[in-house]
Amino acid sequence: MGASVQLRSIDMDLKKEIERLSGQKLDACYLCGKCSAGCPVAPYQDIPPHVVMRMAQWGSKKVLGSKMIWNCASCGTCYTRCPNNIDVARVCGALSQISRREGLVADKVAATLREKFVESVKNNGRVHELSLVVAMKMASRDYLGDLDIGIPMFLKGKFPLFGHKIKDLNNFQKLFDSKKKGDK
Amino acid sequence: MDKLELQLRAKAIELLEEGEVSIIIGWGPGWNSTKATPVFARDGETAEKLIFNPFCFNNLSVYLPRISEKTAIIAKPCDAGSIVALLAEGKISRDNLYIIGVACQGIVDPVKLEAAVGSIDDATAACLEGDNIVVEIDGEAKQVSFAEVALDRCMSCNQQNNVFSDVMVGEPVQPVVGEARSVVPEDAGAAWWRGFWSKEFDRCIRCYACREACPACYCRDNCAVQALRERWTGPRLDAQEALMFHAQRAMHVAGRCIECGACERACPVGIPLTLLHEQVGKAVKKLFNFNVGEKVDERPPLETFRKEELESGH
Amino acid sequence: MPAYAYFPGCSLEASAKEFDTSFRAVFDKIGVGLKEIPDWSCCGSSQVHKVDKDVATAIAGRNLVLASDIGDIVAPCAFCSISLKEAIIKLEHEGPIRSTLIEAGLEYLPGSVSVISAVEATYRAVEEGLIDGKVQSPLTGLKVAAYYGCLLVRPPKIAQFDDPENPSSMERIMVAVGAAPVDWSHKTECCGNAYIFVNKDMTLNLVRDVLNAAIEANADAVVTACPLCQQNLAMRQPHMKQNYGLKREIPVLYFTQLMGAAMNIDGQQLGLSGNIVRLINKRQQEAKEVG
């Protein structure tokens, strides 16, 4: 991460955007590190959650290029133990949204998973697991991995070829399109 | 002769003769049969005048705070609520009081009755016959269903046989079944109420009959409006100042008013005061979860102090 | 017969079929009705939530509205139950999202419905004594590690069930069917959920830690109440044994499968493999010999 952060260039707009999208108050964090301490995925990331929080407090754009914000498993450990009641997973979620918009996605595979998942929900009303798995295999280029697991599952009927489409798909999709009224 | 009335008189005479009490407060025949009137009996002869019927609309507990001797009072369920409220405030003493409860199936609303049968001041006879009220005016008997002319309050009453009393008189009765007539639209907001009350209070002649009829208004000569403070509750016939008076009265009886409607029935110009007291009553119920007239040992919520109120915690 | 509005969720239709069938079979046996919510849709899961939290709330809200005629919702999948629970809390204050729902022909009335997970529903049934007399062959001697994973009891403000750090409801259920729950350290550690596709190495490390903790506690099997947990934990065990230091293989089951076995429900309905059935029989036999 190279150059030092110019503190006078705190990006208030970014900070506000994160707070809006996440519904969390960033300045409530006093960086005790309890989130990083308990986070199951943090040891496998570029930066731990409390550093995400610190960068978010600065409104530092660097955080948008972090892997951590894509790999948060939403397990709620941080939120459960945070002394200041901050849901860090929500902050990661907000940051990943902005990161995608700004084209700074650091974990393309994770982004694909999310994209395909939401696509599947939007098109069918439910998730079709098989198409999701196939899409993920394509994205991670791990074409043959887990075939030993997948094929028996398929044979047991656990991966139906076609997903279920809900009946009232029309109205369901309206829930995606109409924006929150207070937004504009 | 009604069996209930016979029992009532017998009990009253017994109490007087045995020296249990020195005065009995009840109802007797009024100047016309649609208007029962209060009776204060100190002897058997007067006690023979006691009656009870759907025209006994006065809330007799209004007299209790003014009498310091041993008293027996005949109480219908709503009056008993007033008595409980007065006991809770310590305004009257239970030791001096003997309550004769009467089972009550409902009371006639004089306004509704007049609307149904014409000027009841001219009635020559009136009674309850089965499910109907029969009134004779100018020699013509007019009949109207009791449910049509009963007080709104009686429709939702569930205390008719369960009166706070020392003795109950009368057979258990069924409540009158009918529909309350609300003039208030469901979505009535502040603006509606403002319009409604300015119109109603414009008629107020500041006679204070409402106050005199009210058991909770026992301050009498000390009443706050006696100050007649200019521009606040001045003596003018002015809708605003009348509103101020009635609002002040509503606040003063908040948490103590059992919504018996005595004020409204006493009003010579027909202002629907019960509506005002009901609104305040709802707020008291919601804020303090307090039912007026339920417990003799719980002071009204606006007259209590709890130590937590000393800002502790928050 | 009390009845719940049943929200199976996408996984229970497919990869977690046996959770669906075993749950239905157990509840049928104990006489608690499940009425599937007609035309239910995705719960709004954490993935949708991360793309747009309001959309997630709205699509969860759709299910709440559809269920409100039936009764309180039971959603077996931990992700589904937490998403729906959160939506209830959100919709209380989010007028605009309620308007969005109305535009889609759905009117949500706050307070009209509540949501519980399969574990909560079962726990209640146990507490109410509904399973009394239904356990025909208690799982005596079977040592189970009850695994809650993350979202069943977390975050406590939303889950509002059991202790977030040391939950015990599943243990209570297991005792009720005669099994012996073990005390172990990893019952609320995360399994890595869907990140098996994204960061396989990370997820396998997490899974290995969880399984090894259960093995150290001498468990015969791990019981779960979440499709993702079950799959992450159950699959790839041979691979992990070879490459990740997994101490031994250990069966991972839905808690309802074991309950079903104790209630003598047909193995086909429960999706139990022969190995498990043999293990249960073996433990029961051992217990008999000792006792």
Place this chain on the structure above:
Amino acid sequence: MARVGVFICHCGANIAGKVDVEAVSEAAINIPGVVYSSHQKYSCSEAGQKVIIDAIKENRLDRVVIGSCSPKMHENTFRKTVQQAGLNSYMLEIANLREHVSWVTADKDEATKKAMDLVKAAVGKVSFAKPLTPGQVPVEKRALVIGGGIAGIQAALDIADMGYEVVMVEREPSIGGRMAQLDKTFPTLDCSACILSPRMVDVAQHPNIRLLTYSEVENVNGYVGNFNVIIRKKARFVDERICTGCLECMGKCPLKKKIPNEFENGRAPRGAIYVPFAQAVPKVPVIDKEYCRYLLSPDPDKVEVKEGEKKPKRKCGVCAKVCTQGAVDFNQQDELISEKFGAIVLATGFNLFDHSKYGEYGAGKIPDVITALDFERIVNSSGPTEGKIVRPSNGEKPKRVVFIQCVGSRDEAKGVPYCSRICCMYTAKQAILVREKLPDAEIYVFYMDIRAAGKGYEEFVLRAQREYGANYVRGRVSRIYESNGHMVLKAADTLVGMPVEMDDVDLVVLATGSIAREDSVELANTIGITTDNHGFISEVHPKLRPVEVPREGVFACGACLSPRDIPDAVATAGAVAAKVGVLFSNDILMSDPMVAEIDPLKCAACGACVSVCPYSAITMEEFRGKKFAKVNEAMCQGCGTCSAACRPGAAQLKGQTDEQILRSIEAVLQW
């Protein structure tokens, strides 16, 4: 007609910076009743006060309005000013143009307009003011000290040394409090018991101090100089006058190793008859009626005996048999003592946060996760392990010891957002004690920030790190769990920005924070004072009146006010003693004349005022058959609740009458 003078103060630029004081002053002259108006830079200065005095005299003013800062600041100053000019000091009204206007209003024109309105209201109000005269009350020169910890001990000794009588009430069987439980004290490392016990003995021997242990305050009535207090002296079942403190009884109690000793934080046992610790004062045992076999067995005199059956005998009673003095008295009853005091001192101390609320740290169920207070007892040579630091699970010496700070401090989610102030220091001390006793142990301290502001404190923490080798890790621990007879701890080192894990931890000491006593709100209610959100006693002003509470004649010191260490507790105790001394230097007190009065002619005798009065200052009287309410002016605190509850308007707060309030409103509304 009243002759009102208006004085508008600039307060430097505080008011004049936002309010056009000249315009306000000019407008004021047009208010009916105002005959004089001016403005000054600082009205509270000597020059400013002179202007006021001169103007009153020259213009024959009989009432004064001053537009200045909050009356909380200078009302007393100006009361004296108008008095010097020959007016009754209550013919004054202050319009708060600073806190209510200039400091809180952004727009200049708005501010000026609001200032004019407030001045109008003040003129309206003062026009109906009446002269008031303070009453006089005598002072009972005895002090009650509630709580026998170090703060209470210090306060009691200081007050007693001034020559005033003191009664000390302590609810435990012995005085000593928390400090008695500690091993060493920071930053000097002197032995806690060694410096405390002489003070405890001083209390016991002081001719001016009467000690009531095993006693609690049940009710407080009255007012400054004249409190009536009821104290419950719980039955001790041992006669204090006879017992010699030989403690023979304790050794013979069959339950002697059966009951957890509270003083040892439950880590060592006691019997049903016991003194909590060796240096206890008084050294007289108590019998715990919750456990004592004799007291729990049915009284033969009260049991119905059927014919042919023997009367049952009471169980045990060994202590009574072995007592050579006959001091054990099973028939003792609780005693209610009623005493009069002029001042009350609260020194009820603090509690420690219950770490079972931290599920992530084992919720109190992992044996080798202990609290700092447990550690104090374990490391103390008279404690359960005779000073050997061992793991509670197996009695072995720990090799790796971890301290975790901020457990129940700075944790909003757990309801304790504040800093407990002592944990950083005692953790450093405990780390040093570990090193002294276990030279080879690894010591880790997980912290968020080190707060070591105090004489020698920062140096002490650095010594723990540099000389005693405590490894400080900046980060909060997320979870502790057991694995293979040791503990695993998941934490973060936020300075390197990484999660860290620690295996094979043998002992974890949680620095549990200070919280208020669980019954502090109840006690505050009994005394008629207030607490903050967390149950700590509220002081009148945190900076300028730090040991006074909002009920006159009541003072507080030590950790019942907020978390604090021994030096601060002792300092506040000294301050309280000084305050009590000031109070007792008066034979007679002037009472505030702004109290309620009830017009018996207007009173409807509804009793609402009697029941709403928080200070029980109103009673119902009867005169010639007419009932009416009457205010005890000495007990009235001038809160005005009766006046609000009074329907006929008979109850009025002097200086704040309905008339005055209505005139203020009318003035603003320009009726």
